[in-house]
Amino acid sequence: MKFAGAFIAIALALALQTTLTRFVAEGTGAVDVVLVAVVYVALTTGPVGGMLSGTIAGLIQDTLSSGVIGIGSLAKTLVGFLVGAFGQQFIVTATLPRLVMFVAATALHAAVFMGLYVALGLQVFSSPWKAIGSQAAVNAVIGLVSFAVIESLPGALERRRTRRRR
Amino acid sequence: MALLDIRQRTGWLFMAVVIGHIVLISAQVNSRRGVPILEEVIFGAFAEVQRATAEVIGNVREGWQNYFALQQIRRENEDLKQRMAQLEIRMQTERAQAQQTRTLQELLSLSETIAPPTAAANVIGASADAYFRTMSIDKGTMDGLRQDMAVVAPAGVVGRIILPVKRAAKVQLLIDRNAAAAALIERSRAQGVVLGTGTGTLTMAYLPGSADIKVGDRVVTSGIDGIYPKGFVIGQIESVPRGGESSGIVIKPAVDFSSLEAVLIVTGPPPASDGTTDQAR
Numbered sequence: 001m002k003f004a005g006a007f008i009a010i011a012l013a014l015a016l017q018t019t020l021t022r023f024v025a026e027g028t029g030a031v032d033v034v035l036v037a038v039v040y041v042a043l044t045t046g047p048v049g050g051m052l053s054g055t056i057a058g059l060i061q062d063t064l065s066s067g068v069i070g071i072g073s074l075a076k077t078l079v080g081f082l083v084g085a086f087g088q089q090f091i092v093t094a095t096l097p098r099l100v101m102f103v104a105a106t107a108l109h110a111a112v113f114m115g116l117y118v119a120l121g122l123q124v125f126s127s128p129w130k131a132i133g134s135q136a137a138v139n140a141v142i143g144l145v146s147f148a149v150i151e152s153l154p155g156a157l158e159r160r161r162t163r164r165r166r
Numbered sequence: 167m168a169l170l171d172i173r174q175r176t177g178w179l180f181m182a183v184v185i186g187h188i189v190l191i192s193a194q195v196n197s198r199r200g201v202p203i204l205e206e207v208i209f210g211a212f213a214e215v216q217r218a219t220a221e222v223i224g225n226v227r228e229g230w231q232n233y234f235a236l237q238q239i240r241r242e243n244e245d246l247k248q249r250m251a252q253l254e255i256r257m258q259t260e261r262a263q264a265q266q267t268r269t270l271q272e273l274l275s276l277s278e279t280i281a282p283p284t285a286a287a288n289v290i291g292a293s294a295d296a297y298f299r300t301m302s303i304d305k306g307t308m309d310g311l312r313q314d315m316a317v318v319a320p321a322g323v324v325g326r327i328i329l330p331v332k333r334a335a336k337v338q339l340l341i342d343r344n345a346a347a348a349a350l351i352e353r354s355r356a357q358g359v360v361l362g363t364g365t366g367t368l369t370m371a372y373l374p375g376s377a378d379i380k381v382g383d384r385v386v387t388s389g390i391d392g393i394y395p396k397g398f399v400i401g402q403i404e405s406v407p408r409g410g411e412s413s414g415i416v417i418k419p420a421v422d423f424s425s426l427e428a429v430l431i432v433t434g435p436p437p438a439s440d441g442t443t444d445q446a447r
Contacts, residue, residue, distance in 0.1 A: 014212075018291040018302075019219045034294065047176050055183055063208040064302070065295030066328060066338050070190035072295060077187065081180050113297065116191070123343065 006041040006049055010057045013037035018064060030134060032106070034061055036143045038080045039105045040150075043092055047084030054080030068122065075112035079105045095144060102143040106136035206331055209302075213334030216291030216302050282395050284318070284430040285309060290334065297364065299342040301325075303429060306333045314393050316432040322399035322420030323347065323387060324429050339423055340400070341366060348391035349400055354378035357388050360400050360417060368401055368417040379406050385417055395432055 013033045034057045042050025058073025065072070083105055086092070092101055110132045117123035231239070287309075291302035305311055307330045317324040317337050325345060329336035338345050343364035350357045356377035358370045370385065383403045389396030399420045407414040 011215075014294060015215065015219045018216055018294045019223055048179065051180055051183060055187075060208060060212055061294040063205045064212060064291070064300065064336070065293050065298035066300050066336075066342055066344055067295065067298050068191055068194050069205055070187045070194070072297075074184065074187040074191070077183055120191075 002045050003049065006045055006053050009037045009041055010034070010053050014057060014060055017061075031138045031142065032109070032135060033142065034058075035076065035079065035106060035109055036102065036139050036146065038076050039083050039102055039143060040146060042080045042084035043087040043098070043101065045084065046088050047081045050080030050084030051077050052080070054078070067117075068120075071116045072113055074116070075109045078112055079109050082108070098144060098147060099140050102140035103136045106139045107132060110135070206329065209329055209336055210331040210334065213290070213302050213306075213331060217304055217334065220288070220290040220304075282432050283434050285311070285433050286428060286430055287335075288428050289426050298344070299339040299362065299364065299423070300328070301337050301339060301426070303335050303337055303431075304333070305431065306331050306335050308332050310433060311335050311431055316394045316398075317429050318398055318432060319421050319426060319429050321422070322401065323394055324421055324423070324426065326393050327431065337429070340421075341368060341419060341423060346391075347394050347400065348388045349385050350388040351377070351379060351403075352384040352386050353380070354383070357390075360385060366419070366423070367404065368419055370403075370415040370417055373415070379403060379415065381406055 013036065017031075017033045038050065038054045038057055041053040045053075054076035055073055058076035059069065061076075062069040062072045083101060086101070090097070092098055110128065114123075114125045114128060118125065285305060287303040287305040289301055290304045293300040303317075311327055311330045313327055313330060315327045317326060323340055325337045325339040325342070327335045328338045340347060340360070340362055341364070342362045345362035347360045348357070349360040349370065354377065356373055356379065358373035358377070361369050361371055363369055373379065381403055385400045385403065387394040387396055387398045387400060401417040401419040403415060404418040405416045
């Protein structure tokens with residue numbers, strides 16, 4: 001059941017990232033909804049779920065972009081695995097720890113992604129700090145809101161059912 | 167059964183996945199051949215998902231426009247009527263000017279410029295990645311599209327096809343950090359290369375040191391790269407570095423890439439103008 005939910009989250013994030021964000025003026029650069037979904041899956045299923053969702057989502061993202069297939073995927077695999085492992089060792093259910101996780105995941109993803117491109121001599125990224133900072137902030141907000149919405153759904157449905165019974 | 171449970175062997179699985187990635191990246195970085203099969207298969211499959219999503223969103227938007235935004239449409243209709251009346255007057259003036267130009271062309275024995283053949287396509291998806299700028303369109307090899315065909319919009323150059331599959335194609339936008347186009351400055355005819363930056367702007371390089379460049383100059387394709395036909399608008403020069411150095415010139419693209427919904431693909435070179443046509447007239 002958890003893996004079906006993970007699959008739906010990744011598919012939704014990919015559809016959102018490729019379809020809706022093209023209407024945003026700055027294109028898809030300001031947010032990585034797929035990374036948010038990978039972090040969500042990693043925190044809810046653990047390192048294996050995080051790693052596999054990172055691999056699959058990253059591979060699809062790479063094939064839809066013009067870069068090298070595997071670099072974005074490797075970055076997301078690492079993020080998914082580490083976030084999942086961290087989530088199993090520590091309690092990451094409050095808002096602040098989750099915020100830190102989303103920001104750290106975005107920074108790690110950017111470091112691995114850009115680092116590999118620079119190390120392989122394929123790209124040069126001139127002063128990307130502002131872009132990474134804004135992406136981390138937007139990703140964190142979207143991630144926290146998604147967590148709040150998903151976690152409040154069962155309670156809301158239960159309350160509705162109770163009201164109907166009365 | 168514990169042997170088959172992957173959760174018991176997380177570390178090994180993680181290592182296998184990482185090694186798989188390293189092999190995958192190495193294979194591409196070293197290879198100088200065409201498009202990888204994996205890329206083509208995954209792109210082809212996901213293009214169908216993008217097509218379906220784009221259709222659903224298109225239908226929702228259409229519904230909204232048809233049923234809920236009628237007031238705005240009425241206002242727009244009034245504006246358009248007024249604009250059409252103005253354009254009709256302008257068209258009459260320009261028709262007269264065109265006639266005058268044709269006469270002058272005949273006098274100078276110049277051949278007519280004929281627009282290259284194009285095919286229309288709808289945008290069904292944008293780049294899934296935050297660092298590269300591509301988009302997917304709903305036409306592919308079945309519609310006669312090939313790699314390296316130029317993609318344009320009424321406002322100017324959009325990009326080129328980098329991966330055509332059966333029913334879709336991936337387009338590299340001109341603003342992608344790997345994109346480039348041979349260009350010239352319309353006013354001074356100075357030639358150079360326009361490069362994508364990965365952000366919303368473009369830059370121009372390889373201009374001669376003595377090139378005459380001013381802010382506001384229009385940059386068009388020069389046609390010498392064999393991809394983009396000559397004379398298509400790329401953008402306008404937004405800033406020139408102090409001292410007029412050719413490196414660091416910033417160009418604002420003519421096309422608004424965030425609102426693209428339909429594009430034209432240049433499916434062939436402009437038809438050769440027939441010298442006998444003018445004589446027959």
